[in-house]
Amino acid sequence: GEDVEQSLFLSVREGDSSVINCTYTDSSSTYLYWYKQEPGAGLQLLTYIFSNMDMKQDQRLTVLLNKKDKHLSLRIADTQTGDSAIYFCAESRLSNTGKLIFGQGTTLQVKP
Amino acid sequence: GAGVSQSPSNKVTEKGKDVELRCDPISGHTALYWYRQSLGQGLEFLIYFQGNSAPDKSGLPSDRFSAERTGGSVSTLTIQRTQQEDSAVYLCASSPKGLAGAITDTQYFGPGTRLTVL
Numbered sequence: 676g677e678d679v680e681q682s683l684f685l686s687v688r689e690g691d692s693s694v695i696n697c698t699y700t701d702s703s704s705t706y707l708y709w710y711k712q713e714p715g716a717g718l719q720l721l722t723y724i725f726s727n728m729d730m731k732q733d734q735r736l737t738v739l740l741n742k743k744d745k746h747l748s749l750r751i752a753d754t755q756t757g758d759s760a761i762y763f764c765a766e767s768r769l770s771n772t773g774k775l776i777f778g779q780g781t782t783l784q785v786k787p
Numbered sequence: 788g789a790g791v792s793q794s795p796s797n798k799v800t801e802k803g804k805d806v807e808l809r810c811d812p813i814s815g816h817t818a819l820y821w822y823r824q825s826l827g828q829g830l831e832f833l834i835y836f837q838g839n840s841a842p843d844k845s846g847l848p849s850d851r852f853s854a855e856r857t858g859g860s861v862s863t864l865t866i867q868r869t870q871q872e873d874s875a876v877y878l879c880a881s882s883p884k885g886l887a888g889a890i891t892d893t894q895y896f897g898p899g900t901r902l903t904v905l
């Protein structure tokens with residue numbers, strides 16, 4: 676199927692780490708992406724990982740990919756109030772001409 | 788411009804009217820996508836343009852929806868005889884080449900047009 680699934684809500688305290696999880700179903704996924712959407716704004720590309728990698732680190736962001744389990748996660752270290760947003764994972768597949776399949780988004784709430 | 792731009796940012800219309808939404812992609816990007824973000828449906832792919840190839844219209848929900856891309860740049864999404872269920876945020880994205888399986892597939896999104904159908 677086409678499903679990409681995420682938990683809908685995560686609440687953390689400022690300074691803690693946040694882990695947002697995503698599962699997907701299609702083994703032909705090539706690139707997997709994390710986008711951030713702040714209120715009233717479009718989607719901002721945060722990071723991506725190629726499907727033959729298992730980890731990518733970019734400053735406070737760490738992406739882990741378990742291809743066997745089709746599980747993707749985004750870890751945000753030292754979470755700040757400015758990180759409060761909706762986070763979408765998305766996959767791109769060889770079988771699709773570039774279109775992205777999105778999860779339903781995880782709302783991250785950061786409490787001071 | 789520096790990023791993808793869309794206009795208008797907000798559009799309120801009456802049921803049954805036609806609307807046009809505009810997207811200006813990043814200069815030089817050959818691929819352009821339209822998505823719809825609505826409550827309860829998440830982000831749905833609508834249509835994809837790549838260069839001079841025939842567009843992939845597989846995501847358009849009905850024949851009331853159509854899109855054009857003139858001169859390989861600006862795109863217009865048209866919704867005819869709008870219905871209340873068309874209310875959503877319509878997002879446009881562009882990518883350098885639109886090739887699946889390549890990092891040049893990375894899509895950059897505009898701020899969206901919020902459409903409200905009364």
